[in-house]
Amino acid sequence: MDAITFAVQLLNGVQYGLVLFLVASGLTLVFGILGVINLAHGAFYMLGAYLAWAISAYTGSFALAIVGSLVISFLLGIALEEIFVKRMIGRDHLAQVLLSFGLILVIDEVRQIVFGKDVHSVMPPEWLRGSIQLTEVLSYPVYRLALCVACLVLAAVIFYVIQKTRLGMVIRAGAENRDMTRALGIPFDVVNRYVFAGGIALAALGGSLVAPVSTVFPGMGDGMLILSFVVVVLGGIGSVAGAAIGALLIGLTDTFGKVFFPQISSILIYVLMAGVLLWRPNGLLGKA
């Protein structure tokens, strides 16, 4: 393999990892702050993609599709937190799993009623179509590069919010010691609501951004959910930085596994996860 194709594969792995991070960061926040296992995270990823498709088909605007998908899912997240999720905080994990599994079924049914079960594709805006010629046969889609940039920008925003803002301080404190934070009089209910809605919105945003390269189809969230959980466990529950490292590791492992070890590529990421957990049972940046 020559240098340029190696570089392209590296780019493939990083790009995949960045998308994984975007989706998994929402999952790890909800898990770390609210202590709620949200199995419906993948369903929101799918919902985001369907919303993006519907809005772009209706308005013809890709930007509107992304923003619309983000806003609608955020509002949906607030409503769901108010109606269901806040009752689940502090309950045992079985109750949470049952609730979020129920949400998967409901979201999927609603998706089928509203959007049908056909496969759709979303067109990126005119200026992001086409590709850059790298070698005589190989070119790289411009949209995939833009996707990398978008994910990097979003990652920066997520880190900024968590490290530099007051909300972020509360989130970090909550993840560190929930009872103490509450005892200090922090309005934790409000924080929970925005964290949950934000987590949902990140999943939906991931789905809508990926829609132009991944197509939109029922069940597209299933694989993403599993991978997101692997990222969260690998990085350490509740750690956004851990999720970033975990996502990049998995993106690269998956990409190079497919190329160099095709026969065992499907188990490589689980081997990686098992190895890391043997070494650090709480994940790479997990709290002991």
Place this chain on the structure above:
Amino acid sequence: MSHSNPFSVPTSRRRFLLGAAAVTTGAAAFRFPTPAIAQGAPLKVGFMLPYSGTFAKLGKFVDDGFRLNVERQGGSLGGRRIEFVQVDDESKPESATDNMNRLVGREKVDLVVGTVHSGVAMAMVKVARDTNTPLIIPNAGVNEATGPMCAPHIFRTSFSNWQVCQPMGKVMFDEGRRNAVTITWRYAAGAQMVDAFKEGFTRAGGAIVEDLALPFPEVEFQALITRIATLKPDSVFAFFAGGGAVKFVKDYAAAGLNRTIPLYGAGFLTDGTLPAQGADANGIKTTLHYADNLDNPANRAFLEAFKAKTGQDGDIYAVQGWDAAALLAEGLKATKGDWSARTQATAAMRAARIDSPRGPLSFNRAGNPVQNVYLREVRNGRNELVSIAGQAVDDPARGCRIQA
């Protein structure tokens, strides 16, 4: 010798039936309560199809095609009225045996028609063999159903995975392709399709550069598409279906490979997926036992009738349902509607020659269709007929122990 005479059993059976008919007629005259005789009661056909889930549309089209054919013959086939029992198999192999047992045991259907998913179909084949229930498979392509698992009362009106891919090998070689990379999902259907293509391609003189595969139903193709660009083969053969097929074709085009390395595949790559693939699918050549603009009287009549009934354009799935009814009609015609003369009926079905919308259709010893396989090319959102890739292609039915 007289025992093997195919007519000896039916003659005595017919005589018995004549007697039975006479008795019942007599009984009816005296108003005795009598059980309904076989010919009087409608034939119970059990549909075990996916009415929900990913394959729901396919199941509906098979169902519509079958019913349309029955309607066109006044609600009966071969003079026997038809009654339907439906079961939604949800494409779940784990509940397939229960669903099948329900149809055969509780509903006591005379014949089962199903299904789309190969895993479910294999479970159905097992029950059909154990309970000696006639079965017509209107879609699943798993080779074994008409291979090692074949039986005289099991038929398929669709295709075998081998059948639709093997002819592609020669087509590609004849178009000047000398080496190829294959790519598919790592599961049974993917392996069978790719193996069949390789058999045809290497026999014609082509060479396989590399076989690429990824776990089902993963759709992150980018790494493998970069790999294809690195290998620089002069052609690619792919098998994907549904959402995966849409994404693969779009990713292939986005990487610019559609301009340099021609893409070939099994028909499922572009069947039912073209609206979502758009212009990215243009120029892809695939083989299948049907094409969108197949021009023959049977197809024209079929498409018109299907559109009139359902308001939708008929496709290969509807044709396979339609042909399942046509095949059953052959069996009932041969016995004048008497399904208790099963041996004679299934023998007639094996010998059937059907003027199908897809072209001439007959059956081999294993019950798999002998049919034309067409080369199609995607032009303006349609799988247009290019040529006949294989005339009357007969699946070798490897492992089937029924002798011709």
